[in-house]
Amino acid sequence: MKEEEKEQTQITRLDFLKTLWFGLGGLVTIELGGLTVAYLQPHVTEGEFGSIITAGNVDDFPPGSVTHIPNGRFYLSRLQDGGFLALYQRCTHLGCNVPWDQNLGKFVCPCHNSQFTQDGDVLNPPAPRPLDLFPITIENGVIKVNTSKPISRDKINSTDVVYA
Ligand code: FES
Structure with missing residues (x-):
């Protein structure tokens, strides 16, 4: 493999890892946002005041x-x-x-x-x-x-x- 091709392959792997980390970070952020919204919703149990x-x-x-x-x-x-x-x-x-x-x-x-x-x-x-x-x-x-x-x-x- 030529030196130039090796460099291109490394850049591609680096880009892939960056994309993967951004993707995982985004998923974690969305998950945490969903949990926060669920936590802030009023919790009313059937048969109790508010229901x-x-x-x-x-x-x-x-x-x-x-x-x-x-x-x-x-x-x-x-x-x-x-x-x-x-x-x-x-x-x-x-x-x-x-x-x-x-x-x-x-x-x-x-x-x-x-x-x-x-x-x-x-x-x-x-x-x-x-x-x-x-x-x-x-x-x-x-x-x-x-x-x-x-x-x-x-x-x-x-x-x-x-x-x-
Ligand atoms: S008379 Fe009922 S709260 Fe004042």
């Missing part, structure tokens, strides 16, 4: 009842006419958890006494607006509530109520 929660069957909730669903952080309120609302348990004033008072028939916030009706409307300030809602779907008599994004509302509306 779709199965609250129960329609018949489990008598008209006029308010049932706390702790893992979903909401109250399932069944109105006297049979309609359902999933009310976020957070007060719209400063975010305290608002308990339902069965004896008084209303939600009463312990910190500054905001009060809300069974459908979440403000009875007593300082809460500036009704309790937030979560979307409800009812399929084959099973109530599912999507707790991924609460719906804020300025006033209550009859279209908020979901019927089986």
Whole structure:
């Protein structure tokens, strides 16, 4: 082999090695980027707050009842006419958890006494607006509530109520 051909072969091998190293470096970078994106995604487990929660069957909730669903952080309120609302348990004033008072028939916030009706409307300030809602779907008599994004509302509306 001539001296010139040897040199060309060496350059080609060197180029190949460089290309290989760049390729591997690129793959490692892409892999790390993918892992980082996966790590930063919110991790929501089925049945926990932030996911779709199965609250129960329609018949489990008598008209006029308010049932706390702790893992979903909401109250399932069944109105006297049979309609359902999933009310976020957070007060719209400063975010305290608002308990339902069965004896008084209303939600009463312990910190500054905001009060809300069974459908979440403000009875007593300082809460500036009704309790937030979560979307409800009812399929084959099973109530599912999507707790991924609460719906804020300025006033209550009859279209908020979901019927089986
Ligand atoms: S957080 Fe409920 S009254 Fe203030």
